[in-house]
Amino acid sequence: xxYRLTPRGIELEAGAxxxxxxxxxxxxxxxxxxxxxGGYCGIVGxxxxxxxxxxGTIVLENVPEQEFLSLWLKYFDLxxxxxxxxxxxxxxxxxxxCAIDSINGIRILSQEPWEALCxxxxxxxxxxxxxxxxxxxxxxxxxxxxxxxxxxxxxSDLKDRSPEELAPLRAGxxxxxxxxxxxxxASGEVRLEEMFSAPLEQCRRELMTIKGVGVKVAECTLLxxxxxxxxxxxxxxxxxxxxxxxxxxxxxxLSPYAGVAQQYIFHYxxxxxxxxxxx
DNA sequence: GCCCAGGTATAAA
DNA sequence: TTTATACATGGG
Numbered sequence: 001x002x003y004r005l006t007p008r009g010i011e012l013e014a015g016a017x018x019x020x021x022x023x024x025x026x027x028x029x030x031x032x033x034x035x036x037x038g039g040y041c042g043i044v045g046x047x048x049x050x051x052x053x054x055x056g057t058i059v060l061e062n063v064p065e066q067e068f069l070s071l072w073l074k075y076f077d078l079x080x081x082x083x084x085x086x087x088x089x090x091x092x093x094x095x096x097x098c099a100i101d102s103i104n105g106i107r108i109l110s111q112e113p114w115e116a117l118c119x120x121x122x123x124x125x126x127x128x129x130x131x132x133x134x135x136x137x138x139x140x141x142x143x144x145x146x147x148x149x150x151x152x153x154x155x156s157d158l159k160d161r162s163p164e165e166l167a168p169l170r171a172g173x174x175x176x177x178x179x180x181x182x183x184x185x186a187s188g189e190v191r192l193e194e195m196f197s198a199p200l201e202q203c204r205r206e207l208m209t210i211k212g213v214g215v216k217v218a219e220c221t222l223l224x225x226x227x228x229x230x231x232x233x234x235x236x237x238x239x240x241x242x243x244x245x246x247x248x249x250x251x252x253x254l255s256p257y258a259g260v261a262q263q264y265i266f267h268y269x270x271x272x273x274x275x276x277x278x279x
Numbered sequence: 280g281c282c283c284a285g286g287t288a289t290a291a292a
Numbered sequence: 293t294t295t296a297t298a299c300a301t302g303g304g
Contacts, residue, residue: 027285124286130302131284172300177287214287282304292295 001078003068010068012058017083018076019105020053026106028224030119030132031139031152043149044075045112075110077227082107109224113192114185115152116225117207120217121177137169138178158182177212184210195226203228 003012012018024032024040032042039052039061049072050061060072073079082105090100111119118138123131142153142161159182166175184190190210195203200222207218222231 120285123284125284125299126286126301127284127303129284133302170301173287173298174300212287216286220285284301284303286299288299289297290295291297292293 001081003078005065008059008061009063010060010065010072012060012078013056014058015056015083016105017081018058018107020051020058022103022105023076023107023109026103027128028106028220029109029111030123030128030135031115041148043146043151044071046146046151047071048147048149077107077110080107108227108229110227111225112152113195113221113225114155117181117185117192117210117213117217117221118152118178120220120224121181121210121212122171122174123220124174124212124214124217126174134169134171134174138171141168155182155185159186174212177210180211181213192226195222195228200228200230 001012001014001017003010005011020040021034024034024042029042032040034040035050037052039050041048041050043049047067049063052059052061060068063072086100086104090097119131119135122134122138126134139150139152142157143150158178161179161182163175163179166178169175171178181190185192190206191198195206203222203226204215204218207213207221208215213221219232222228
């Protein structure tokens with residue numbers, strides 16, 4: 001995606017390839033908040049960002065070029081032509097038009113592996129507003145102040161905490177899961193950094209040794225935290241996505257499975273043949 | 280009060 | 293191998 005350096009920061013001519021609301025509110029991430037002017041504020045690592053849409057121009061406010069190239073380019077996956085992929089797919093596979101339209105502008109973020117793992121452990125049997133609340137309290141309690149945000153606490157920051165210490169998060173039964181995940185990651189028993197390239201099945205098995213990590217949390221961690229677009233058994237999950245959301249829904253409503261649909265599209269493009277579940 | 284939320288562990292069939 | 297239930301919490 002083309003970018004230019006301006007007095008406002010980095011500007012992108014994204015067109016339909018980047019919709020901020022769709023991207024931040026589809027359930028793949030939990031720490032980006034809309035402000036009163038329609039921009040979104042968040043923090044990745046120790047880098048805060050405000051990003052907004054000025055009539056189709058996406059502006060990364062006051063971001064130096066070096067930081068853009070080393071962090072945000074990859075975080076927002078700006079080197080992948082999502083819109084082009086969607087157009088190609090719509091042409092090849094008209095029956096997916098409804099699904100394709102519903103995920104217009106969603107980009108798959110490259111979140112930090114530990115943050116993604118921890119976030120999706122918290123997400124189980126939970127709703128998005130409450131997930132965001134628990135994660136916010138987790139960062140305020142155990143992260144460190146960074147501008148107007150808090151960093152996400154590391155696994156070693158959390159590994160020696162007791163369930164009692166996590167009680168103020170009001171995470172319920174998930175508190176023990178968070179602690180177990182922190183212990184296993186901090187000890188090296190679960191090696192997140194190697195999962196960028198390790199065989200997918202090995203990654204799944206390793207993640208699922210953590211208490212409270214099942215199929216869903218493992219897949220979400222791999223897709224959103226390690227950018228493994230080969231994650232998700234798409235033929236299974238797409239059927240669920242199609243049946244729950246893509247028939248006759250309000251086009252303005254984002255599917256909770258939009259991320260799965262997006263991933264399906266990448267899978268489809270790579271393989272060029274429709275999957276059975278798309279019939 | 281009741282239902283459910285982007286699930287998982289556990290026990291039972 | 294598949295199916296039912298509890299699990300903490302809080303918003304609608």
